[in-house]
Amino acid sequence: MTMHDLEYRQQVLDPISASFCGAKWYNATVWLGSGMTTSCHHPPAHLIDIDAVKSNPRLLHNTLEKKQDRADMQAGRRPAGCEYCWRIEDMDRDAVSDRIYKSKIYEIHHLHEAAITPPDQDINLRTLEISFDRTCQFACSYCNPAFSSTWVKDIRNHGPYRGLVSDGRNHFTHEHDHAQLFRFGEPNPYVDAFFAWWESDLHRTLAELRITGGEPLMSGYTWQLIDWFRDNPGRSQTRLAINSNLGMEFDVIKRAIDSCGGIELDIYTSNESIGPHAEYIRDGLDYGQWSMNMERIMQGGQVRALHVMCTINALCLESLPEFLTYLMLWKQQFGANFPNFTLNILRFPSFQSPLVLPAEIRDHYRGRLQSWLDRFNNNIMLHAHERHHVQRLIDYLDVVKTPHSGSFDMPNLHNDFKQFYQQYDRRRCRDFGSTFPGLKDWYNKI
Numbered sequence: 023m024t025m026h027d028l029e030y031r032q033q034v035l036d037p038i039s040a041s042f043c044g045a046k047w048y049n050a051t052v053w054l055g056s057g058m059t060t061s062c063h064h065p066p067a068h069l070i071d072i073d074a075v076k077s078n079p080r081l082l083h084n085t086l087e088k089k090q091d092r093a094d095m096q097a098g099r100r101p102a103g104c105e106y107c108w109r110i111e112d113m114d115r116d117a118v119s120d121r122i123y124k125s126k127i128y129e130i131h132h133l134h135e136a137a138i139t140p141p142d143q144d145i146n147l148r149t150l151e152i153s154f155d156r157t158c159q160f161a162c163s164y165c166n167p168a169f170s171s172t173w174v175k176d177i178r179n180h181g182p183y184r185g186l187v188s189d190g191r192n193h194f195t196h197e198h199d200h201a202q203l204f205r206f207g208e209p210n211p212y213v214d215a216f217f218a219w220w221e222s223d224l225h226r227t228l229a230e231l232r233i234t235g236g237e238p239l240m241s242g243y244t245w246q247l248i249d250w251f252r253d254n255p256g257r258s259q260t261r262l263a264i265n266s267n268l269g270m271e272f273d274v275i276k277r278a279i280d281s282c283g284g285i286e287l288d289i290y291t292s293n294e295s296i297g298p299h300a301e302y303i304r305d306g307l308d309y310g311q312w313s314m315n316m317e318r319i320m321q322g323g324q325v326r327a328l329h330v331m332c333t334i335n336a337l338c339l340e341s342l343p344e345f346l347t348y349l350m351l352w353k354q355q356f357g358a359n360f361p362n363f364t365l366n367i368l369r370f371p372s373f374q375s376p377l378v379l380p381a382e383i384r385d386h387y388r389g390r391l392q393s394w395l396d397r398f399n400n401n402i403m404l405h406a407h408e409r410h411h412v413q414r415l416i417d418y419l420d421v422v423k424t425p426h427s428g429s430f431d432m433p434n435l436h437n438d439f440k441q442f443y444q445q446y447d448r449r450r451c452r453d454f455g456s457t458f459p460g461l462k463d464w465y466n467k468i
């Protein structure tokens with residue numbers, strides 16, 4: 023954390039209120055397949071009124087729940103759904119949570135406008151993340167059938183995961199039909215509302231539109247939108263961002279990049295470990311193909327930036343420092359934004375959190391991360407937010423003892439860890455012990 027972030031909180035956000043966050047007004051994630059939304063990735067998603075959006079597409083974002091949260095934030099009360107930020111801030115009164123990072127991206131006068139806008143008023147978004155559907159060829163361990171059609175097949179073919187007792191249990195016990203209410207081509211009022219809003223306002227007012235999935239490059243609606251950009255050159259200044267697992271032939275990625283030739287394009291991808299670790303955690307991934315696609319995107323020079331989102335879970339810490347070193351080598355070759363990275367600490371399902379690891383293993387990983395940071399701290403390719411994220415993870419591994427306030431006690435989390443990975447190994451033909459030798463003794467004793 024630098025004084026810069028803390029000063030921002032003290033000088034910009036605190037005078038508005040002690041809990042104000044610009045994301046509650048100007049940012050949304052909307053899952054059009056299920057009709058759910060949230061403000062950023064942290065608060066639990068909630069349902070959008072399917073009838074209301076037919077006459078007012080702005081209600082894709084301006085739900086009653088968000089309007090209540092805005093009223094709370096204007097009054098300095100903490101919305102319960104934003105617990106992720108409150109836990110970081112409660113570690114230390116000077117701690118910088120995502121509330122600061124997610125507010126900083128907006129102009130200060132827009133934040134002041136939000137602060138005095140009646141909370142029940144509809145707001146035009148500035149940054150939006152949408153998912154059209156859950157079609158995906160991966161089934162990552164920390165994902166579930168709500169976000170991946172391959173996870174749906176896992177449950178359909180092998181039945182529910184058994185013996186889980188903690189908060190993650192329901193992720194892995196059924197096919198989550200609620201997450202995909204409509205098939206591609208069937209009338210979907212949420213998708214219709216999005217394209218109606220896009221045509222009327224969003225293509226002018228949005229600074230950034232980010233498409234996520236599933237794997238968005240497998241969704242027909244994504245290509246409908248990409249084709250809109252190709253067929254309407256110069257009509258929108260919106261920057262486009264695509265979250266892709268990059269687990270496909272490069273030709274597909276290239277076609278998307280070429281179609282967006284007239285606009286700024288960012289590509290986001292996920293990974294947090296190397297080789298067999300990555301292929302175990304992100305089941306479906308071919309690490310060699312992923313690395314090759316990363317390099318070809320960077321060599322092509324057509325995208326504004328390439329971002330790697332690391333989901334920090336119990337299994338990635340073994341090779342996270344090596345992975346981050348690879349990212350630094352790429353930066354050295356292609357520039358500081360090729361790639362950028364963020365470290366996002368997994369909280370759900372809590373049995374996959376890094377905090378389930380015993381103290382001595384956690385301390386060992388914390389020490390290795392500290393050595394990594396000591397080595398790269400002054401490297402000019404390391405962005406300030408990247409340095410903060412590494413430091414934040416080091417502090418988190420040291421200070422925070424439970425994944426979230428409602429998480430179960432450690433014996434239950436350990437039970438679920440073992441139960442889950444034993445069944446995961448059988449279904450995916452994998453082997454925990456040989457993939458993670460550093461965790462094997464502890465795992466075998468659970």
Ligand code: SF4
Nearest residue numbers: 043062064104107121
């Ligand atoms: S969780 Fe944090 S960053 Fe997200 S909307 Fe709430 S306060 Fe903002």
